[in-house]
Amino acid sequence: MGISLSNISKSYKKVKAVQDISFEVKPGELFGLIGPDGAGKTTLFRILTTLLTPDQGTATVTDLDVVKDYKSIRKSVGYMPGRFSLYQDLTIEENLTFFATIFGTTIEENYDLIEDIYVQIEPFKKRRAGKLSGGMKQKLALSCALIHKPKVLFLDEPTTGVDPVSRKEFWEMLKRLQKKGITILVSTPYMDEAALCDRIALIQDGSILDIDSPEKIVEKFPKNIFNVKANNMYKLIQELQSYQHSYSVYPFGEFVHYTDQRDAFEIKDLQSHLKNQGLDNIIIEKTQPNIEDAFMELAK
Amino acid sequence: MKRFIGFVKKEFYHIFRDKRSLFILFGMPIAQILLFGFAITNEINNVDIAVLDHSKDATTEEIINKISASKYFTITQFISHEDNIETAFKKGKIKAVINFEKDFSKNLIKERKASLQILTDATDPNTANSITNYINAILQNYQQAENKDIEVAYQIIPQTRMVYNPELKSVFMFVPGVMTIILMLVSAMMTSISITREKELGTMEILLVSPLKPFQVIIGKVVPYIFLSVVNAMVIVLLSITIFKMPIQGSLFLLGAESVLFIITSLALGILISTIAQTQQAAMMISLMGLMLPVILLSGFIFPITSMPIPLQVISNIIPAKWFIIIIKGIMLKGVGISYLWKESLILIAMTLFFISLSIKKYKIRLE
């Protein structure tokens, strides 16, 4: 009753959007597609929501085939496309009523499902969607996608361009929806949101890099990773990159994430090397890899 | 059905909340009718003309009096010889010369026909054309009056037929054209824009991923515009009757029915455009360039089809507006019924069916 893809490929003219993608989302799972713009996330969503047909491969949503049974799928899924696709000139209430009507239901009938989302925007229900903040648009779009009580929810980059507070609230809402038995497939370019999913697929350039739980993906990271800091960031990066034993060097906020080729790496070796190159205030400390480190390692 | 009504309701919200589309819908018909009615007319007034009368008999005098009595012409000069015509024109004051042949009256009685020559200053061809038409009409009037009680009719040559617009008001000629343009614009452009807007906003994706059937989406888009276009057609006809005192000769019911037919043709075109265009801007460009220009240039609205080069005459046949203009001119000005217009109506129906089937074929149930 979940989602299943096997060997899905899709090209636009000469550009291969997705290649040979296979994965399964279990019923009731919160599954994340994590990858940058242009990775093929939206193409996958459109194939699963029956908006595009795959060139190769098969896919099912709630055991229904996305090509043959597209009419049945369209009745039972909720879809929130990448941009908040709302009618800007209609009020919150009118948008919601409209989507309820075209799915043959009413707001009252499924109010319990959207209640804790909708109450936050209900005070503004006479306001037009075009005049809402990003966070409020996002909540309205989610309410609209939920109004017909879908079994599966497809959310394509629901948090892009939304402030951190709304992003946090949004993920809390998803967790609650999941408890109500809805299967959720969500995509995001934010690596830090990956940790909030049950399982994730890391995707880049139309191919899947890895599929697993966020914890396992991080655990699989093959190297010890170090935070390095010094008085001159640019010089530090240059020196680390030219260091003969360096394996990877990535700026990471105020630090540089460094991994070494050698298993027997000693912090003080690097410390003295950097000092010899004229850097000061050097800090080197072991740290934990995160999803983004794993992503870069896999994409390398 | 509830879904469908919900959809139509939403469309009306869109229309009534968008100031621009409201203006196009209701401001334009009024502005256009008034503009064409008052400003861009081919009417002539107090044009100076000269007369060269070789016979100087009772008939020519009567005709001259008739002409000078009309408010359109002022006879400022009598010329005595052909050689002076050119100088009269060169002075630039007079726009036309009427040249009666010798023994005009005698010929008319004896041979039942007489001829006169109308020379017009063709540096302004439109005015020249109008002048010729006006003078012909006056001659026509005169003849009709004279011939009433005579068994064998007189004939004055040249003779131009101007029976369908005896009051010579150009606004009557423009009303059918303006009505055609407005119905076309409102129906085709507005529907294509409203469909492409959903594509641009991404809401089309949600509509596709919903139990709404494609034809429900299309019909839902079209219904409000059928309604609004009918209102528009009524406004135009009302304006023409009240402000310009235009008589509608034929059946109002037939006029309404034919208008609805043309509205549906235009809507079908609009849907077809929206299946090609991805953005509102593209839809607007295609509507303007692909529909408006041909309607203005090739439908016979401004330039008579008969005076076009043959290739353009052939092309004009595929323009729905041409047929609609023939139909409503027939109804409004000639007062003819369906027995005269069934051919044109059939052509429009065929075109509509063609456009509808083509857009259904092109309409996608998916995004590709």
Added chain:
Amino acid sequence: MKTENVIEAKALTKKFGDFTAVNKISFEIKKGEIFGFLGANGAGKTTAMKMLIGISKPTSGQANVAGFDVYTQTENIKKNIGYMSQKFALYDDLTVRENITFFGGIYGLSRKRIKEKTQQLVSELGLEEIKHQLVGSLPLGWKQKLSFSVSLLHEPRIVFLDEPTGGVDPITRRQFWEMIYKAADRGTTIFVTTHYMDEAEYCDRVSIMVEGKIEALDTPKELKKQFKVDSMNDVFLRLARNIE
């Protein structure tokens, strides 16, 4: 050391009718500093930046950019700054080289200089093979790196980056930041507006704008210490909660 202020704003304010978009913001930015200008969408970031780059006149307050007054010397300001935004950067229908030549020309670089710069840029970014390709056909990451380089063509004293790295893959993003560090190392001041809080971690100092006011301004490290959290994202969450 880095002491010279290249941007100074004092009680800078912009009102649209009754609505105060930017409310008395004050800050100083030093030469070679990477300054993060954060805030949610609609917080007033763009309005504030427009005043600094001389395309919007402040309602009140003072500001100097590269030593020039934002009221009277906007032409001088424009000559001394570079600008890159995610929304508009390069012309998709021109090739890589045509874009460089065009933007070089706008900033009055001589033909010879443009040629040198093009050569340098193409080799630095490794664009040799694709310099005759249309920019529209390049991957997003390349476009952004190229666009940043183009904004540096005329060697401006300050570069304004408007949401530069949204949606880019993590590796390209690092390469982009390396370029920023490099420019800063050469003494160019970097002014980055963003609503991605993790982007803030890369900056020397950040300001966080909420509803037209600057509610916090310090190094990321100090801000995290002050709010007792681990990330700038959490700093923002705390800040938003405090204001509510």
